[in-house]
Amino acid sequence: MSTRDKIMDVALNMFSERGYEAVSIRDICGEVGIKESTLYYHFKNKKDILDSLIEKFRSHIDGLLLHVDEITEKPAKKGKKSDDISLQMVDSYMIDSYLFDPFCNLMLRLMMIEQFHNEEIRALYEKTLFTDPYEIQMNVFRKLAKAGAIPEKDVEWIVKETHSYMTMLTFKYLLNGDLTEKRKKAYYKEVHDFMARRFIA
Amino acid sequence: MSTRDKIMDVALNMFSERGYEAVSIRDICGEVGIKESTLYYHFKNKKDILDSLIEKFRSHIDGLLLHVDEITEKPAKKGKKSDDISLQMVDSYMIDSYLFDPFCNLMLRLMMIEQFHNEEIRALYEKTLFTDPYEIQMNVFRKLAKAGAIPEKDVEWIVKETHSYMTMLTFKYLLNGDLTEKRKKAYYKEVHDFMARRFIA
DNA sequence: GAATCTCCCTAACAATCGTTAGAGAGGCTT
DNA sequence: AAGCCTCTCTAACGATTGTTAGGGAGATTC
Numbered sequence: 122m123s124t125r126d127k128i129m130d131v132a133l134n135m136f137s138e139r140g141y142e143a144v145s146i147r148d149i150c151g152e153v154g155i156k157e158s159t160l161y162y163h164f165k166n167k168k169d170i171l172d173s174l175i176e177k178f179r180s181h182i183d184g185l186l187l188h189v190d191e192i193t194e195k196p197a198k199k200g201k202k203s204d205d206i207s208l209q210m211v212d213s214y215m216i217d218s219y220l221f222d223p224f225c226n227l228m229l230r231l232m233m234i235e236q237f238h239n240e241e242i243r244a245l246y247e248k249t250l251f252t253d254p255y256e257i258q259m260n261v262f263r264k265l266a267k268a269g270a271i272p273e274k275d276v277e278w279i280v281k282e283t284h285s286y287m288t289m290l291t292f293k294y295l296l297n298g299d300l301t302e303k304r305k306k307a308y309y310k311e312v313h314d315f316m317a318r319r320f321i322a
Numbered sequence: 323m324s325t326r327d328k329i330m331d332v333a334l335n336m337f338s339e340r341g342y343e344a345v346s347i348r349d350i351c352g353e354v355g356i357k358e359s360t361l362y363y364h365f366k367n368k369k370d371i372l373d374s375l376i377e378k379f380r381s382h383i384d385g386l387l388l389h390v391d392e393i394t395e396k397p398a399k400k401g402k403k404s405d406d407i408s409l410q411m412v413d414s415y416m417i418d419s420y421l422f423d424p425f426c427n428l429m430l431r432l433m434m435i436e437q438f439h440n441e442e443i444r445a446l447y448e449k450t451l452f453t454d455p456y457e458i459q460m461n462v463f464r465k466l467a468k469a470g471a472i473p474e475k476d477v478e479w480i481v482k483e484t485h486s487y488m489t490m491l492t493f494k495y496l497l498n499g500d501l502t503e504k505r506k507k508a509y510y511k512e513v514h515d516f517m518a519r520r521f522i523a
Numbered sequence: 524g525a526a527t528c529t530c531c532c533t534a535a536c537a538a539t540c541g542t543t544a545g546a547g548a549g550g551c552t553t
Numbered sequence: 554a555a556g557c558c559t560c561t562c563t564a565a566c567g568a569t570t571g572t573t574a575g576g577g578a579g580a581t582t583c
Binding site: 137138139140141142143230233234236237238243246247250251278281282284285286288289290292293297298315318 | 338339340341342343344431434435437438439444447448451452479482483485486487489490491493494498499516519
């Protein structure tokens with residue numbers, strides 16, 4: 122890993138735990154194992170580290186959203202169980218590559234902490250935690266409705282319930298305390314129980 | 323308002339926006355209109371301000387919980403609509419005195435920010451946002467089930483859905499950006515729509 | 524072989540941090 | 554009147570903050 126990457130990695134870990142302003146340049150450099158002036162070779166100032174992290178996160182989730190669109194666009198196969206697409210989507214992809222991903226997880230924590238005095242971060246936080254997931258699930262369930270798997274009129278409330286349940290669990294298990302295997306399993310189990318009740322039983 | 327109260331008020335506003343470590347003693351004193359040494363007459367150090375805020379919040383919600391217990395203990399009147407108690411409880415009391423209360427709201431934001439490097443705050447945060455509300459709603463809906471308003475077997479999932487929906491809305495509207503009238507109304511409308519769909523329609 | 528570029532260093536800068544010593548003004552009790 | 558308590562002030566302390574000037578070692582280019 123390059124020095125620049127190492128700096129961003131250490132900074133993210135510290136920012137997401139203590140907050141941007143509470144972490145000093147010397148804290149970061151000490152952990153990375155470089156002198157302060159070396160950091161200023163790679164970043165023009167402290168704010169630049171934060172901006173670079175946000176930029177990295179932006180392009181990271183842009184990639185994810187593109188892939189989600191690809192999956193969603195595939196026509197729902199008739200005769201298959203109604204939960205096929207949604208479970209594949211929601212369970213496998215979004216959870217693994219987004220909520221359980223260490224980089225995304227720490228970025229969400231960082232944004233949760235910094236949202237209150239940074240307009241840009243607040244907007245990105247709202248988009249990635251509320252707007253985008255809701256829209257993605259809307260697309261999936263509308264697709265299912267068109268394939269006749271669920272009634273058209275139920276779509277809105279099914280999405281609202283699914284989305285709010287997963288959002289609550291995200292705050293409860295994934296953005297709260299350490300991201301341990303135990304917490305991930307607890308999250309996964311509750312999501313599965315919810316899905317099973319909704320679509321399998 | 324006493325100087326001590328003024329300090330706590332200003333400190334809470336700043337801590338909840340920028341985080342504990344990012345706010346300096348001089349920031350607080352400047353806003354209050356006193357010199358730094360005066361602050362040290364009222365608090366033994368910076369941490370003492372934070373601890374006092376937590377203590378104040380603790381006794382505040384203890385009072386709330388006591389009142390909630392009182393309301394819940396009243397027997398459900400037969401012949402009344404099934405939503406009576408729950409709506410009265412959930413809508414009026416908890417929302418107004420807890421989620422919409424400026425002091426509680428700022429404390430929740432502060433705890434959201436500080437939970438990651440303070441064990442005590444993390445525990446309090448988990449309790450007041452997840453454990454307590456879930457338990458309160460459980461008590462209310464179990465009461466309703468005993469009165470025959472809803473089937474006993476539905477209680478758990480009704481509570482899970484209600485609780486997760488309100489928790490999601492709390493994060494979306496009340497702990498996110500400024501606590502404006504607009505946001506409070508948006509929160510209230512969505513809760514009401516949910517209740518109406520569940521119990522009235 | 525000289526020059527340039529990349530990446531790190533030592534050493535310091537003014538500003539700000541949390542905190543404290545000590546004094547003074549006004550009101551209360553003896 | 555004397556002494557004490559409450560509350561605020563001025564002024565400073567050592568430590569830490571973000572940042573910069575300038576130099577040096579090693580690889581690459583001309």
